[in-house]
Amino acid sequence: MGESRNYDKIVNRDEITDAAASAFADAGQTPPEKYIRTEEVLDGVVVGEDESYDLPVVDMVRLLDPESSATEIAKLGDACRNWGFFQLINHGADEAVVQQMKDNTVQFFNSPLESKKKVAVRENGFEGFGHHYSRASLGKLDWAESMILITQPPQDRNMEMWPTNPPSFSFPYMDSFRDALEVYSVEMIRLARRLLGFMAADLGVERDALLDAFADKRQSMAIHYYPPCRHREKVMGITPHTDGLGLTLLLHVDDTPGLQIRKDGRWFPVRPLPGAFVVNVADILEVLSNGAYRSVDHRVIPDAERGRTTVVIFQEAAVGGMVAPLPGLVEKKGGEARYRSIGIEEYIKGNFNALAHGTRFIESLRI
Numbered sequence: 001m002g003e004s005r006n007y008d009k010i011v012n013r014d015e016i017t018d019a020a021a022s023a024f025a026d027a028g029q030t031p032p033e034k035y036i037r038t039e040e041v042l043d044g045v046v047v048g049e050d051e052s053y054d055l056p057v058v059d060m061v062r063l064l065d066p067e068s069s070a071t072e073i074a075k076l077g078d079a080c081r082n083w084g085f086f087q088l089i090n091h092g093a094d095e096a097v098v099q100q101m102k103d104n105t106v107q108f109f110n111s112p113l114e115s116k117k118k119v120a121v122r123e124n125g126f127e128g129f130g131h132h133y134s135r136a137s138l139g140k141l142d143w144a145e146s147m148i149l150i151t152q153p154p155q156d157r158n159m160e161m162w163p164t165n166p167p168s169f170s171f172p173y174m175d176s177f178r179d180a181l182e183v184y185s186v187e188m189i190r191l192a193r194r195l196l197g198f199m200a201a202d203l204g205v206e207r208d209a210l211l212d213a214f215a216d217k218r219q220s221m222a223i224h225y226y227p228p229c230r231h232r233e234k235v236m237g238i239t240p241h242t243d244g245l246g247l248t249l250l251l252h253v254d255d256t257p258g259l260q261i262r263k264d265g266r267w268f269p270v271r272p273l274p275g276a277f278v279v280n281v282a283d284i285l286e287v288l289s290n291g292a293y294r295s296v297d298h299r300v301i302p303d304a305e306r307g308r309t310t311v312v313i314f315q316e317a318a319v320g321g322m323v324a325p326l327p328g329l330v331e332k333k334g335g336e337a338r339y340r341s342i343g344i345e346e347y348i349k350g351n352f353n354a355l356a357h358g359t360r361f362i363e364s365l366r367i
C-alpha cells in the first residue's frame with residue numbers, strides 16, 4: 001500500500017495570502033467577504049451556557065484498572081454509540097512528547113508568514129500550510145490557518161512539506177519541528193491502539209480484528225490555528241463535517257473553546273478539559289463497527305477574544321484493503337452488513353469528492 005497513494009487534485013486548498021494573514025491578525029475588523037458565512041454559522045441551535053450538559057469523559061486509568069475496567073468500557077461504548085465523541089483523561093501519552101508538540105505548533109504559527117510559506121500548499125496539493133480544504137461552501141473560506149501532513153507510514157511522507165521551523169530548543173534529542181512531529185506521530189499510534197483494544201472489547205470482537213484493521217495504515221495530521229474574531233457569528237473556523245478516516249485524536253494546545261458537536265440537531269460546544277484528548281469516531285470506524293459507532297458532524301466557531309490552536313491526528317483503517325464492516329460483527333448481526341465494502345483507494349477518492357460537494361460518501365455505502 002501507499003506507493004501511488006496521492007490525494008492531490010481531489011481537494012482544493014487556498015493559500016494563506018498576505019491579505020488573509022492581515023485579516024486574521026485583526027480580530028476587530030469586519031472579515032473580508034470570502035469569510036462571511038453568517039447564514040451557515042447561525043444554522044442550528046447552539047446549546048447555551050445556561051443549559052447544563054455533560055459530554056462524555058473517558059478515563060484511561062479506569063479503563064486499565066481491572067476494578068473499574070468493565071464500567072469504563074461501557075462508558076466508552078456509550079460515548080461512541082451516542083455521541084461519536086469523548087474527552088479522554090489520564091491518557092498516559094508521554095507528557096514531554098505532547099508538550100514538545102504543543103510548543104512547536106505554537107512557535108510555527110507564531111513565525112512570520114514568509115517562513116510558514118516555505119511549506120505552503122501547492123497548486124492542487126493536499127499537504128502543507130494553507131487554508132483548510134474548501135468544502136461545498138460556495139467559494140467561502142474557513143477562518144483558520146492549517147498545516148496538513150501525511151505522517152505514517154514513513155515511506156508515504158513528503159519531507160519537503162515538513163517544516164524545519166521552529167528549530168531545536170530545550171529537548172536534547174529534538175532537532176526541529178520535524179522530530180517533534182515524528183515522535184508525536186508514533187506516540188499517537190500507541191494511544192490509538194490502546195483505545196482500540198477497549199473499543200473491540202465493547203463491540204464484542206476479537207481485539208486483533210480491530211487492531212489489525214488499523215495496523216500499519218496511513219496516518220495524517222492537521223494542525224490548526226483559529227484566529228480570534230469579534231464577528232464570530234459571521235465566520236466559520238471549520239465547516240461542518242464528519243471525519244472521513246478511522247479514528248481522530250485531537251489535542252487542545254490552549255484552553256480556548258470552539259469545537260461544537262452536532263447531536264439531535266443541536267450544536268454542543270466542547271469545553272476542553274485540561275490535558276485531555278478529544279477522541280472521535282470517523283467514518284471508516286463507523287463502517288467497521290457496522291453502524292454501532294457513529295461518526296458525527298462537528299464544526300469550529302472561532303473565539304471572539306482568544307486564538308485557538310489544535311493538533312489533530314487521523315488514523316486510517318481497512319480490512320484486507322477494503323473499507324468494510326468487521327466480519328466478526330456482521331456474523332453477530334446474523335450476517336447482515338449494513339454497508340457495502342469498497343477498496344480503500346476508491347473510498348478515499350469518493351470521500352474527498354463527496355466533501356467537495358458537501359455530501360457524505362459513507363451514505364452511498366449504506367445498505
Ligand SMILES: O=C(O)CCC(=O)C(=O)O
Nearest residue numbers: 222224243259300310312
Ligand atoms: O480543531 C478542531 O477543533 C477540529 C478540527 C477538525 O475537525 C478536523 O481537522 O477535522
Ligand SMILES: [Fe+2]
Nearest residue numbers: 241242243298
Ligand atoms: Fe474533523
